[in-house]
Amino acid sequence: MSLGQWPRDLAMGTRFAFAGGREGWIRAVLTAVGVGLGVALLLLTTAIPNALAERERREEARSDHTYSQPKIPKADDTLIVVDANTTFRDQDIRGRLLEAEGPKAAPPPGVAEFPGPDEMVVSPALKELLASDGGELLRERLRYRVAGTIGExxxxxxxxxxxxxxxxGLMQRIEGSAQGARIDGFGDDGPAQSDPWDPVLLLLVLVVFVVLLMPVAVFIAAAVRFGGERRDRRLAALRLVGSDSRATRRIAAGEALAGSLLGLVMGTGFFLAGRRLAASFEVFGVSVFPSYLNPSPLLAVLVALAVPAAAVLVTVLALRGVVIEPLGVVRTARPARRRLWWRLLLPLGGLALLAPMMGQGDDGGQFNQYLVVGGVMLLLVGVTALLPWVVETVVSRLGAGGVAWQLAVRRLQLSSGAAARMVNGIAVAVAGAIALQMLFAGVEGTYTRASQFDVSRAQMSVEVPDGAGLAATVRQYRDTEGVRKVTALSDVHLADRRGEDASYVQVTIADCASLREVATLPSCRDGDVFALRGAQDGRESEKVARPGAKLWADPSGTARPGDGWFSWTLPRDMRPAESREDPTGYERGGVLVTPGALPEKLGAYASSQLFVSLDPSVPDAHDHVRNTAARLDPTSDPMTWQSVERNERYATIRTGLSVGAAAVLALIGASLLVSQLEQLRERRKLLSSLVAFGTRRRTLGLSVLWQSAIPIGLGLLLAATVGMALGAVLLRMTATPVRVDWASVLSMTGIGAGVVLVVTLLSLPPLLKLTRPDGLRTE
Incomplete structure (x- = not known):
């Protein structure tokens, strides 16, 4: 056989796919749809690195200030920028106040000119939100006139x-408590500074990518075999006109190649359509512009070459067990039993690749990315290899039952391989998801911890603006809708002497009710002073805060110009009090002072903070508090307390997994539906014959349900076993105690079963249509 026969035979198969009548092009279209869905997701995956890089580039291009930025003098090209971030419900809003100091000052990227006082330029999404019925509270907070929109x-x-x-007058705000700076341009020109990723997080990223892409590859491999039985019967005609068996297989591969090439075209179309729609959605707080989703050229070429090559290879390998003769396709009534030994080599090989990295954790060096990817891939591919053997072994032992059961079991016994192929992808997805959920649950304690905030005592905190009267500010918050209680604490640090070698003591100023939030008081009335005892770091304070001691207020701690050193003598009748944690989890030391005992001048040196307790029955209580804060100071951003704190990178990876899993589940459902419809179409005459002989349609519907339920049940059982094994290995690699997260195991298997159930229900209407009597008509 010469190599020149391959192109000719492949070209002939391609012509058969599109010029072979209705059956040929229907099969080609079904194959193309299945392959196209996979290709679209692969192209999306190859575009993700570019999208992340573009988001980071634009973030750097609009960078305005950092905490360590050196001060620069006022000039013709300088401007003042002040943070004015806020939150509306659960959505973060990035805000900046701008003041140009010269005619040469450049506006930020995407802004044509500086907005004037009481004006703002907004993003299109914020403009839409402000104009919506649900944006009334936000309009009260952002009282600027919209003068334009921010460009992409x-x-x-x-x-x-x-x-x-x-x-x-923004410079006065910066000299106070507002965050901001004088800059001469936007953008960070310095070298990127990023903390190195620890090995466990890198392992999570690698496993997430493998787990999300493996089901896609499995679906593409299954899609190129749509309509395999009917195609094999058509190929018998080629043998009748003189084609040998090898040429016939090459022609069949050409037919699959045609479907895969059409699938590439469809996949590109699906990707471009999805790329255009991507701008309309936000998934788990992440949104992109269509221009971000540009696949890497090298990876796109790899997909374009790998998909057709896989179609040809899968078809040639699938036809090895089929004898195509001139008078028909010979499939022996008792096919050779599938061998188990070589199927076990795949998962065992995966374990062997992962074994050298056992116990490394965070301190054992970097995980070898090639061994990780190879090991996880072999374990997941092992699911696809083991599942046909499991299905064949189990269904061969299934016995008698109802008519629907017998129809389903007999069908599975005749073509267990096709049933296994249909659920292979979802089994791989579930196995990988279970392993990942176990890994996330195991390492969650490292990257997630309970916050120090006591959310039962307060749910928000806010700084009192510089120069604002404390009593008036507290009254504004107490009158805010949804506020149940406001605790106001003012703090100032006093020195035992003037000079650099002074020791400092914290003085907390508040009324009796608020002081009880930070200490256990024997009794309290206005004019009392207490010396705190029992604080973990309060020994030095106890030495300084003695009755009759003279303390000094440092003028650098006040925002008012002209203030100098001010002394205060502690009263000799101050009483002891036991310290307790305040709502932020901080245990104070030093001195507690009620307003009646405070020298009037000392209050100017103190900074004040409010702890706000909300009424959970009032909707949007958080936003009512933010509106009050914005009315008092537009740069104020009240802090909302959370009971749990998560590592930002860990949270990002978990968000990425959620986004990817949603896309893969959508692919699973669509591909399963296409596969189910293709199988029903192939068996149209058989189903119509059964109805003609008196079989009830309900019985046929139940048989279709059983045909899906049996292999998917076996697939999910195998997936759970392999997933738990892989999860245990990954936990051992991270030096984390192995613990099966049964909640995630049950939830992921339940999701997989739910997808199959939905697909089966969607296939029932086409089933009823295919079982009509005209299904027996032939040409």
């Missing part, structure tokens, strides 16, 4: 909420 170059995502507002 100034945003990191299509659904990002952001605004730039004009301001005046």
């Amino acid at each position: 170059q100034g945003l990191i995502g299509s659904q990002e909420l952001a605004y730039y507002a004009g301001g005046e």
